[in-house]
Amino acid sequence: xxxxxxxxxxxxxxxxxxxxxxxxxxxxxxxxxxxxxxxxxxxxxxxxxxxxxxxxxxxxxxxxxxxxxxxxxxxxxxxxxxxxxxxxxxxxxxxxxxxxxxxxxxxxxxxxxxxxxxxxxxxxxxxxxxxxxxxxxxxxxxxxxxxxxxxxxxxxxxxxxxxxxxxxxxxxxxxxxxxxxxxxxxxxxxxxxxxxxxxxxxxxxxxxxxxxxxxxxxxxxxxxxxxxxxxxxxxxxxxxxxxxxxxxxxxxxxxxxxxxxxxxxxxxxxxxxxxxxxxxxxxxxxxxxxxxxxxxxxxxxxxxxxxxxxxxxxxxxxxxxxxxxxxxxxxxxxxxx
Ligand code: NAP
Numbered sequence: 554x555x556x557x558x559x560x561x562x563x564x565x566x567x568x569x570x571x572x573x574x575x576x577x578x579x580x581x582x583x584x585x586x587x588x589x590x591x592x593x594x595x596x597x598x599x600x601x602x603x604x605x606x607x608x609x610x611x612x613x614x615x616x617x618x619x620x621x622x623x624x625x626x627x628x629x630x631x632x633x634x635x636x637x638x639x640x641x642x643x644x645x646x647x648x649x650x651x652x653x654x655x656x657x658x659x660x661x662x663x664x665x666x667x668x669x670x671x672x673x674x675x676x677x678x679x680x681x682x683x684x685x686x687x688x689x690x691x692x693x694x695x696x697x698x699x700x701x702x703x704x705x706x707x708x709x710x711x712x713x714x715x716x717x718x719x720x721x722x723x724x725x726x727x728x729x730x731x732x733x734x735x736x737x738x739x740x741x742x743x744x745x746x747x748x749x750x751x752x753x754x755x756x757x758x759x760x761x762x763x764x765x766x767x768x769x770x771x772x773x774x775x776x777x778x779x780x781x782x783x784x785x786x787x788x789x790x791x792x793x794x795x796x797x798x799x800x801x802x803x804x805x806x807x808x809x810x811x812x813x814x815x816x817x818x819x820x821x822x823x824x825x826x827x828x829x830x831x832x833x834x835x836x837x838x839x840x841x842x843x844x845x846x847x848x849x850x851x852x853x854x855x856x857x858x859x860x861x862x863x864x865x866x867x868x869x870x871x872x873x874x875x876x877x878x879x880x881x882x883x884x885x886x887x888x889x890x
Contacts, residue, residue, distance in 0.1 A: 814857020
């Protein structure tokens with residue numbers, strides 16, 4: 554039997570690269586959909602670029618999606634591309650809605666015309682729950698997005714469910730409602746990675762090449778790391794564990810929604826404390842708060858109940874919070890040496 558073919562949008566991102574590695578290990582043929590850039594850089598997919606087929610395109614352009622699908626004819630489509638920063642989405646509302654919301658619909662609609670039997674994974678998010686009163690949150694918790702990113706994701710999620718139930722031409726679109734998942738490949742505009750990179754720069758006494766934060770300043774300035782709300786509560790898992798669920802969802806006999814989460818909640822302050830402790834430092838000596846990093850509308854506390862994924866698919870996260878922090882700090886100690 555021929556190898557299965559998977560088409561992954563957002564392959565240069567954190568999840569796209571880990572998912573590609575997983576699918577390559579299962580013998581899949583992979584195509585990645587990437588935005589063209591002058592440096593011809595494939596981000597997190599650079600390491601595997603020779604093992605995958607690249608299609609240049611943009612979720613803004615239904616034409617570019619159609620051309621890739623017509624040529625590659627995938628069995629599975631993983632729609633991971635998005636402008637994925639909740640805080641950043643307040644500064645680019647239209648861009649976020651066009652890529653993260655309408656862009657997903659472009660993928661669903663083009664797939665329906667060109668590869669109607671392809672199974673689709675849609676990257677939904679726990680951010681859609683907003684500031685929920687129900688704790689923990691599961692697949693039945695009402696959505697109440699508190700930022701433009703979450704609103705765009707909710708639109709895409711609802712369009713996926715509608716397409717799934719279309720009596721004339723139902724599509725297999727499964728939605729993973731994933732809680733925060735992190736790794737050394739997480740973007741530097743996300744708080745966990747900002748912390749692990751800052752710990753590494755401070756410990757290694759790095760003077761040059763300190764990475765920049767989302768407002769264009771070095772993440773460590775005058776020996777200090779600036780963060781937003783230290784009391785914000787999140788459910789953080791390890792991205793490598795979570796991409797396994799994406800694949801499992803597309804092997805299941807029906808398209809459904811599944812929450813992926815650890816069920817364990819920590820504050821941003823606790824993440825920082827744990828990360829500085831990995832290198833024997835006291836976080837309170839280095840962390841300051843800065844209102845630039847506090848969103849105008851707050852989300853959370855987010856805490857997921859992934860019992861449905863465990864019961865039906867046999868999935869559960871393997872990596873514990875403390876191990877995740879260690880993995881990220883050790884990777885950044887080597888990267889920012
Ligand atoms: P990520 O690292 O930010 O990757 C996003 C990807 O989308 C990048 O490859 C980016 O390409 C691509 N992209 C952005 N705009 C595009 C456009 N207009 N056309 C085509 N591609 C575009 O995100 P991630 O952490 O891997 O997350 C994967 C997906 O899961 C995202 O949809 C995210 O919103 C969702 N999600 C993530 C989490 C989490 O905690 N990580 C939780 C729930 C849901 P460039 O390299 O060109 O920027």
